Amino acid sequence: MPLIFDCDTGIDDSLALLYLLAHPSADLRAVLSTGGNVPTDVVCANNLAWLQLCGRDDIEVCVGADGPLETPLMTTEETHGPLGIGYAELPVATSTQSHRDAADAWIELTAENPGEYVGLVTGPLTNLALAIRRDPLLPSRLRRLVIMGGVFHQGGNTTPTTEWNIAVDPEAAKEVFAAFGQDGTPRPIICPLDLTETIRMTPDHLGRLAALAESSPVEQPGPDDEPGTRSVADNVIVRHLVDAVRFYFEFHEAQSEGYIAHMHDPFAAAVALDPSITGIRHACVDVEVDGTLTRGTTVADERGFWNRPVNAEIATTTEPDLFFDDLIDRIAAFAIAVQNSSTVS
Numbered sequence: 001m002p003l004i005f006d007c008d009t010g011i012d013d014s015l016a017l018l019y020l021l022a023h024p025s026a027d028l029r030a031v032l033s034t035g036g037n038v039p040t041d042v043v044c045a046n047n048l049a050w051l052q053l054c055g056r057d058d059i060e061v062c063v064g065a066d067g068p069l070e071t072p073l074m075t076t077e078e079t080h081g082p083l084g085i086g087y088a089e090l091p092v093a094t095s096t097q098s099h100r101d102a103a104d105a106w107i108e109l110t111a112e113n114p115g116e117y118v119g120l121v122t123g124p125l126t127n128l129a130l131a132i133r134r135d136p137l138l139p140s141r142l143r144r145l146v147i148m149g150g151v152f153h154q155g156g157n158t159t160p161t162t163e164w165n166i167a168v169d170p171e172a173a174k175e176v177f178a179a180f181g182q183d184g185t186p187r188p189i190i191c192p193l194d195l196t197e198t199i200r201m202t203p204d205h206l207g208r209l210a211a212l213a214e215s216s217p218v219e220q221p222g223p224d225d226e227p228g229t230r231s232v233a234d235n236v237i238v239r240h241l242v243d244a245v246r247f248y249f250e251f252h253e254a255q256s257e258g259y260i261a262h263m264h265d266p267f268a269a270a271v272a273l274d275p276s277i278t279g280i281r282h283a284c285v286d287v288e289v290d291g292t293l294t295r296g297t298t299v300a301d302e303r304g305f306w307n308r309p310v311n312a313e314i315a316t317t318t319e320p321d322l323f324f325d326d327l328i329d330r331i332a333a334f335a336i337a338v339q340n341s342s343t344v345s
């Protein structure tokens with residue numbers, strides 16, 4: 001399954017990337033970098049670093065726009081760490097970004113293989129919106145599009161009513177949703193916060209992953225640890241993952257969510273590879289861009305009040321235990337494979 005992954009890496013984006021690299025069904029062709037959790041150039045550096053660490057620097061990495069369509073970029077280092085990957089310090093990649101920008105990659109890859117690509121966006125929708133501005137037929141060339149973003153029936157994580165990816169660039173999100181709904185164009189599957197906040201990674205999950213990856217010592221971060229404790233795991237992927245996710249645990253605990261981490265983006269990655277893991281609700285989805293209190297709010301018309309075509313499928317159900325079993329098994333096996341083939345430590 002050829003995939004385009006557009007992300008703002010990001011701790012949970014990092015896990016989504018590892019999951020895609022680990023999954024036998026995923027043929028990751030391009031990783032596109034959007035500013036969001038951290039600035040675009042830092043996102044790009046993270047993507048290059050993860051891919052090189054995993055021995056996959058053959059995969060194209062593109063830089064996207066410097067910031068949102070109409071507003072300055074806001075970033076959230078307090079959530080994802082100074083460089084977007086928590087406490088992890090990845091070796092700086094010697095590989096370099098692609099000659100083409102992220103929007104052109106969306107356009108050109110889908111033009112080369114119409115109807116083949118699955119698109120996955122786990123950051124703001126800036127690059128995809130720019131691509132659709134340049135090439136309005138792009139949506140019709142996708143096989144599937146999965147978006148982590150928005151919130152519909154609960155409070156937000158950025159303002160009282162907004163989810164981060166949409167709040168960073170509401171205009172982009174509005175333009176992307178408006179580009180779908182025509183006959184023959186696949187509707188994006190939206191994985192909203194309502195659902196992804198049920199994907200709660202716990203220290204036990206990380207411990208299981210380390211043990212399955214035959215990493216030593218098996219570390220299980222906990223709330224009593226000194227904040228910022230660094231991993232000494234001998235498996236390189238496990239070591240960086242523990243350092244990254246520890247930061248996310250500490251952030252969620254500071255938000256009174258408990259010593260857990262919401263794995264929004266890996267869930268969207270799993271849906272991209274297999275939409276049958278979630279239930280679906282059809283709706284016309286739009287984004288408020290004018291509200292003084294509600295700018296960036298996603299609104300779903302599920303009952304046809306607007307008399308506008310359905311343009312999205314909203315993911316509604318999940319089985320977190322099954323999801324984590326799959327994620328842990330695949331990333332652990334991948335971590336062993338990387339370790340065995342790696343000269344990096």
Ligand code: BDR
Nearest residue numbers: 010012013122164165264
């Ligand atoms: C989304 O915001 C980002 O901080 C995460 O990476 C995820 O994509 C959740 O609201």
Ligand code: CA
Nearest residue numbers: 010013122123
């Ligand atoms: Ca993200």
